[in-house]
Amino acid sequence: MTGEIDLEAEYNNRARVPDHPAVMAGWRETAEAARAACPPVGIAYGKGEREVMDLFDAGPDAPVAVFLHGGYWQALDKDWFSGLAPAFLAHGVSLAIPSYDLAPAVRLGPILRQVRAAVDTVRARSGVRPLVFGHSAGGHMAACMLSEGRASAAVAISGVFDLRPLIPTSLNIALDLDEREAAALSPLFWPVPNGSTPGGTVLDCIVGGEESPEFLRQSRMMADHWAASGVETRYQALPGLNHFTVLDPLFDADSALVKRIADLARSGA
Template sequence: MDMDRAYNNADFIPGGADNPDRWLADGRAFRETEAAVGRARLNVSYGGGARQKLDLFHPSGKAAGLVVFVHGGYWMKFDRAYWSHLARGLTARGWAVAMPSYTLAPEARVHEITREIARAIEAAAPLVAGPIRLAGHSAGGHLAARMGCRDVVLNDEVRARLKRIVPISPIGDLRPLLQTALNDTLGMDMDEAEAESPALHAAPDVPVTVWVGAEERPVFLDQARWLAEAWGAVHRIDPGRHHFDVIDGLEMADSPLVAAILD
């Protein structure tokens, strides 16, 4: 198998290369709208790094709790600005949404990014009362899943408030990436790939739903299945969805994906 081809999404999705520009425009429009009505708190620092910041979007009334959404991009692309609009469905349901950026590879190793996301969650938690739910897409799905692993340090309050994790199209086993050109940037060895693979860790103590699009590349269907089987998690295959539009449901309050996170 050509592993670079197997883990390539954009070349197999019509118009795939155009998506980042659209995401960035949609994210900017959402931030501007929410900031204008006082429902956006932007550029909250959670560490000293240039990218260690998060945006927080509030519902119109008192928040029922906090959802932290972690973006994807193979740990080496994008930032929170591309995904702001994905908070729309969750805030419409009455939840606050935090979206962190993080230091990208090769400046940071995957295990360092994992620690950054834990710090981002700890920084966001005091800003919103109530239960915490985690979601993330692709590499962000990996990072959200890692937060449920026992070797990741989260403070006691955050652990007590954490009630659900929904990895979307996650990479649950990082070992296959050692055979790709992606690892030229990630710089993983086998020890790190194993340590950072959620599917090789014990299942979390909170409910997990692994979500994936039915039209995704075969390796992503495999990755979702491996994680769901390893953790005994709910495994949802979203009909007609590929790797880039599988997250579109987050914009709709009545979508099955929003329900999987909140209900």
């Protein structure tokens, strides 16, 4: 599967992109500005301290998109990503951003259960399955939500769909995955949504063109695998963008990526 590939170098994105702190500082700055300009509604989807989400509301009957943040299931929270909201509000799309518990305090299975609860809470409020999109670990979980019929469509940005290559890397210190658990939690091996499955059957796999060959392979592999089983998939490598700057288009209401996600959210509403 991996041959002589240096999996640590391929999957450790913070090491691969030395200037990532500056990019992430920009996320924080735009998030604070967005929260000041349009304070979100806080919604609890469970009893835990981190089982909360922010809802940036575009108005009654607006379609809803759910953004699932990255951090390899062991870093960050909703407050880093409020800056995505203005671009979607400009298109009349509400944006929900949940936090969730992190490894090593919890394992990946319980994190997925929390994300299910968050997405189901959004659906209960709106009456329809939301569009779910996410970055990195969030891309993985967006695909999981589509497989389970919880999403009207999914956009996975720089996702990891086969978790087994993470096992020998430093990223697995907190995750503590073995081969069995990694395979069981990989959406590449989950049921493929189809016309008889409740929910959506559209999956976009987006990745930065400057990301590692493994991240490019993962997104292409996932799109090809589900397409072969009848899912409408789309693979795109965005030129010049790395694992962190791949989020840049989401801050621009006029970007093709924001327009695509907004269109998918409206089509599922």
